[in-house]
Amino acid sequence: MGRLPAYAPMLARPGALPEPDEAYAHEMKWDGVRALAYIEDGRLRLVSRNGLDITAAYPETHGLAGAVGGHDLVLDGEIVAFDRQGRPSFEALQPRIHQRDPLRVARLSVTSPVTYLLFDLLHIDATPVIGLPYAERRALLEEIVRGGERWDVPPCYHGAGPRAVAESRRLGLEGVVAKRLASPYRPGRRSPDWVKVKNFRTQDVVVCGWKPGGGRRSGTIGSLLVGVQTADGLRYAGHVGTGFTEAALRDLAQRLAPLERRGHPFAEEPPREEVRDARWVEPVLVGEVRYTEWTGEGRLRHPSWRGLRADKRPDEVVRED
Numbered sequence: 001m002g003r004l005p006a007y008a009p010m011l012a013r014p015g016a017l018p019e020p021d022e023a024y025a026h027e028m029k030w031d032g033v034r035a036l037a038y039i040e041d042g043r044l045r046l047v048s049r050n051g052l053d054i055t056a057a058y059p060e061t062h063g064l065a066g067a068v069g070g071h072d073l074v075l076d077g078e079i080v081a082f083d084r085q086g087r088p089s090f091e092a093l094q095p096r097i098h099q100r101d102p103l104r105v106a107r108l109s110v111t112s113p114v115t116y117l118l119f120d121l122l123h124i125d126a127t128p129v130i131g132l133p134y135a136e137r138r139a140l141l142e143e144i145v146r147g148g149e150r151w152d153v154p155p156c157y158h159g160a161g162p163r164a165v166a167e168s169r170r171l172g173l174e175g176v177v178a179k180r181l182a183s184p185y186r187p188g189r190r191s192p193d194w195v196k197v198k199n200f201r202t203q204d205v206v207v208c209g210w211k212p213g214g215g216r217r218s219g220t221i222g223s224l225l226v227g228v229q230t231a232d233g234l235r236y237a238g239h240v241g242t243g244f245t246e247a248a249l250r251d252l253a254q255r256l257a258p259l260e261r262r263g264h265p266f267a268e269e270p271p272r273e274e275v276r277d278a279r280w281v282e283p284v285l286v287g288e289v290r291y292t293e294w295t296g297e298g299r300l301r302h303p304s305w306r307g308l309r310a311d312k313r314p315d316e317v318v319r320e321d
Contacts, residue, residue, distance in 0.1 A: 004038050004074055007122050007130075008188030009049050012196040014320050017161040018178050025134065026157040026164035029175040029196055030117050031088040032080035033097060033311045037116070039065045039073045046079075046116075049311040056100055060109045060150040061116040067146040074123035075141070076185075077151075081114050087172050090288070094248065094307045116151040122185055130185035134193075137185065161197075168199060175199045202290050203228070203300060204309060204317045205237060208265050209280040210256060220249050221256075224305070225270070225278055226287070228319045233267030235298060237319075239274060240289050243305035252308075256281050286312045294321065 018024055035054060038045040044065040046055045055062075058079060081093035092112055099105055121141040122130050129137055138156065145153050156179075157164040164176045175198040183193035205226035213222030223241035227234045244252075259281035264270055289303040298319075 003126070004040055004072060004123060005128070006047075007036060007074055008051075009034055009036060009076060010120075010186050010188070010194065011190040012177050012194035013190055013192055014198065015195045017165065017197055018180075018195050021161045022159035023182070024159070024161065024178045024180055025138065026161050026176045026178050027119055028154060028164070028168055028171070028173050029177050029198070030078040030080045030154075031090045031174050032078040032093055032114075032117075033309075035077060035079050035116070035311075036122075037064065037073070037075040037077065037118075039068055039071070039075070041072070042066065042070075050313050050316075052310075056102070057096060057105060058109070058114055058116070059105060060113050063148055064116060064145075064151040067148050067151070068144055069146075071144060072123075072125050073121065073144070075118050075145070076120035076122060077116050077118035079114050079116050081112060090307050091245070094251075097308065097310045098251075113150060118145060118151065118153045119156075120185060122187075130187060132184065133182045134179050134185070135181040165197060165199070173199065174202065200290060201292065202288055202306065203237075203303075203320055204312055205240075205287055205289055205300075205303075206234060206283045206314045206317050207252075207256070207281065207285040207287055208234070208236075208283045209275070209278045210252075211239065211275075211278055217249070221252055224252070224287070225264075225275060225280075226289070226300075226303075227266055227283065227317075229315060229317050230267070230319075234265055234283060235268065236264075236266050236270035236275075238299040238301075238303060240287075240300075240303045240305050242303075243290070248305070248307065255285060255308075259284065283314055286310075286314055286317055294319070 034049040035046045080088045083089040121137045178195045180193040208227045209225040210221045223239040265283045286309045288306040291300040291303040
């Protein structure tokens with residue numbers, strides 16, 4: 001591990017724009033994979049939100065270690081892939097998330113490069129700075145990190161929440177994160193000092209099974225059966241049958257095959273008419289869906305698949321209203 005201490009990322013709570021507006025800075029909510037960067041002795045180590053070393057997956061970001069003025073640092077940020085229109089694309093990021101084969105990674109870093117977007121600073125040399133106010137940490141971050149082709153410190157909006165939200169909508173982004181200027185960094189905590197304000201609804205889900213497809217999808221996955229964690233255990237949240245690319249379906253089929261099990265993993269019996277012909281799997285994979293609303297029965301209405309989330313654990317998946 002070296003001399004730098006290990007940190008867990010601070011998390012945001014969903015909500016509306018907080019007041020008073022001038023007490024907050026507003027950052028774009030980037031649609032990617034959260035990662036902490038540990039820079040020590042001129043080398044970069046990337047660690048995912050769930051503590052996995054993902055350095056090998058993103059070699060194009062490694063030059064960041066030489067762009068921090070020789071400091072040892074712990075940084076927080078989001079690894080993002082962009083589509084051909086220059087907009088963050090979680091779909092474009094999917095081939096990179098699980099890939100570790102050096103040759104494949106090298107090719108993908110050219111054909112589907114990522115950018116590491118930095119938004120916080122936790123540690124400088126021998127000194128933790130998580131107790132400093134956000135405004136001071138942000139100023140230090142902008143002072144220390146020199147932007148590069150595959151890493152940057154994107155701008156934030158001070159006391160301009162509505163303008164930040166409007167800009168995020170114009171860019172087709174997921175939303176903004178409002179951060180209280182006076183707040184410390186609270187490792188591993190979901191704090192009201194950070195509020196994520198979404199332009200559209202997304203929900204993490206646990207993949208619990210699948211139903212065979214018909215027609216064009218004959219012989220493969222027709223829909224995924226998903227759940228969310230509750231105080232009483234895993235609860236059925238509906239099925240997702242749209243939003244899949246052919247590549248995503250092939251990848252999911254390969255990942256689900258060795259996870260098959262007898263019987264469903266839910267705390268309560270799911271509706272028989274919805275899970276007929278289901279193939280159940282161990283509930284270890286986490287994905288993300290876009291949806292319109294929750295029904296009164298606790299089902300996702302019109303969910304559409306967005307991709308797997310390797311940076312999140314099944315026990316973290318709770319309902320976000």
